[in-house]
Amino acid sequence: MSDFSVRLLRSEEDRAATDVFRRALHVKEMTDEEWSGISASMQPDRGFGAFDPELIGTVRSFDSEVTLPGGGTAPLAAVSLVGVRADRTRRGVLTALMRAQFEDFAARGYPAAMLHASEGAIYGRFGYGIAARGKSIEVDRHRARLRPEVPAGGRITLLDLESTIAQWPSLFDALPRTRPGMIARSPHLWPGYEREVRRATTPTATAVHRGPDGVDGYVTYHVERAHFGAPALLKIQSFHHASPDAFAGLWRHLLSVDLVDRITAEKRPLDEPVELLFTDPRHAAVQKIQDEGWLRLVDVATMLDARTYLGGPLVIEVTDPFLDHNSGRYRLSEDGAERTTDPADLELHADTLSMLYLGGWRASDLAIAGRVRATGEAALERADLLFSTRVNPWCGTFF
Ligand SMILES: CC(=O)SCCNC(=O)CCNC(=O)[C@H](O)C(C)(C)COP(=O)(O)OP(=O)(O)OC[C@H]1O[C@@H](n2cnc3c(N)ncnc32)[C@H](O)[C@@H]1OP(=O)(O)O
Numbered sequence: 001m002s003d004f005s006v007r008l009l010r011s012e013e014d015r016a017a018t019d020v021f022r023r024a025l026h027v028k029e030m031t032d033e034e035w036s037g038i039s040a041s042m043q044p045d046r047g048f049g050a051f052d053p054e055l056i057g058t059v060r061s062f063d064s065e066v067t068l069p070g071g072g073t074a075p076l077a078a079v080s081l082v083g084v085r086a087d088r089t090r091r092g093v094l095t096a097l098m099r100a101q102f103e104d105f106a107a108r109g110y111p112a113a114m115l116h117a118s119e120g121a122i123y124g125r126f127g128y129g130i131a132a133r134g135k136s137i138e139v140d141r142h143r144a145r146l147r148p149e150v151p152a153g154g155r156i157t158l159l160d161l162e163s164t165i166a167q168w169p170s171l172f173d174a175l176p177r178t179r180p181g182m183i184a185r186s187p188h189l190w191p192g193y194e195r196e197v198r199r200a201t202t203p204t205a206t207a208v209h210r211g212p213d214g215v216d217g218y219v220t221y222h223v224e225r226a227h228f229g230a231p232a233l234l235k236i237q238s239f240h241h242a243s244p245d246a247f248a249g250l251w252r253h254l255l256s257v258d259l260v261d262r263i264t265a266e267k268r269p270l271d272e273p274v275e276l277l278f279t280d281p282r283h284a285a286v287q288k289i290q291d292e293g294w295l296r297l298v299d300v301a302t303m304l305d306a307r308t309y310l311g312g313p314l315v316i317e318v319t320d321p322f323l324d325h326n327s328g329r330y331r332l333s334e335d336g337a338e339r340t341t342d343p344a345d346l347e348l349h350a351d352t353l354s355m356l357y358l359g360g361w362r363a364s365d366l367a368i369a370g371r372v373r374a375t376g377e378a379a380l381e382r383a384d385l386l387f388s389t390r391v392n393p394w395c396g397t398f399f
Pocket residue numbers: 024025057079080081082083084085088089090091092093094095096115116117118119121122125
């Protein structure tokens with residue numbers, strides 16, 4: 001028996017819910033001024049609160065759309081602002097909030113949800129899995145030399161802070177979302193990004209790249225030092241490109257910025273070939289690899305049928321303890337996905353299916369870790385090919 005109840009938040013409760021979230025992350029509550037700048041980022045009717053009767057926990061989402069393997073898209077609930085008051089944790093509050101959210105997503109026809117996790121041990125039990133990973137890189141600007149065959153790139157225009165803020169949404173929307181896992185940016189996201197760059201103590205700039213057909217890439221960055229005498233770091237805040245020319249041209253620009261010692265970027269796509277631009281690839285060092293996008297297939301049948309596959313057929317048996325209606329067997333092939341009673345080639349839990357879904361992991365690697373059980377090597381080989389994608393998945397949007 002729970003001694004709290006969960007319901008949709010009213011808009012006048014959004015600020016208190018945001019404060020619950022911030023305190024859970026050890027961040028100060030917002031001032032009136034901060035709240036007035038950020039309140040537009042709350043999509044109405046997408047926040048849930050747990051009450052006992054005080055507000056003790058919250059989750060939110062905003063509507064989006066995710067790119068799938070094969071180039072299709074599906075409606076996506078982007079989940080954020082998850083927090084439970086420190087004196088009310090470990091008694092099922094988040095579990096109840098997650099359940100309410102999934103019911104809401106299903107009722108509104110959102111077959112998938114995604115989030116960025118504060119800790120890796122929280123969300124697997126709710127069926128979220130690490131669907132996309134990202135690498136953090138650091139480039140030694142003084143030593144990195146571009147190889148002769150690297151494209152020259154097109155025209156670069158530099159935007160200042162105000163122009164960056166004004167043009168960000170149209171720049172992002174102008175570029176195709178080419179990787180599985182990339183999401184549409186709701187208007188509710190931009191106020192938060194604006195707040196971040198306005199708070200920076202050094203100037204933010206955006207370099208826009210134009211190719212023969214117009215804008216095909218941009219990078220937003222600022223330069224900072226930890227203290228006087230420390231190396232000057234050019235920190236990439238976002239980098240999106242739609243052509244090899246734009247990728248090379250924007251890196252040429254970053255390397256040309258004076259008074260910079262190192263260039264850093266976090267959570268870049270695992271297969272983005274930055275180091276291959278340089279005569280010595282070691283001058284672009286991968287510092288760490290982290291989980292980037294956690295995916296939840298809320299409606300497994302719909303999502304399995306929405307992506308494309310290579311080869312097959314393969315029958316998978318999914319166990320979904322949190323959303324049991326998803327449990328069962330599915331036959332996957334180049335023709336799509338359907339429920340079946342045929343014997344399974346592969347058995348896995350819903351969180352592991354999320355890891356396979358966007359092509360971010362191989363079934364044979366997950367089998368080594370005990371996350372997938374297969375009838376044999378042949379089934380794993382078929383599964384590796386079936387779920388494989390041309391490029392690595394990447395969300396590329398923080399929320
Ligand atoms: C998308 C985002 O916003 S990410 C930000 C997430 N928020 C934070 O990290 C803020 C700080 N943490 C919190 O607010 C809370 O601890 C939360 C939200 C992570 C968890 O809330 P709780 O109400 O304690 O979760 P709940 O009681 O439902 O726990 C369910 C299960 O998950 C486990 N669990 C919960 N949090 C964690 C954790 N951080 N690490 C490991 N296990 C956890 C519980 O032990 C419990 O296990 P059980 O079912 O075996 O008993």
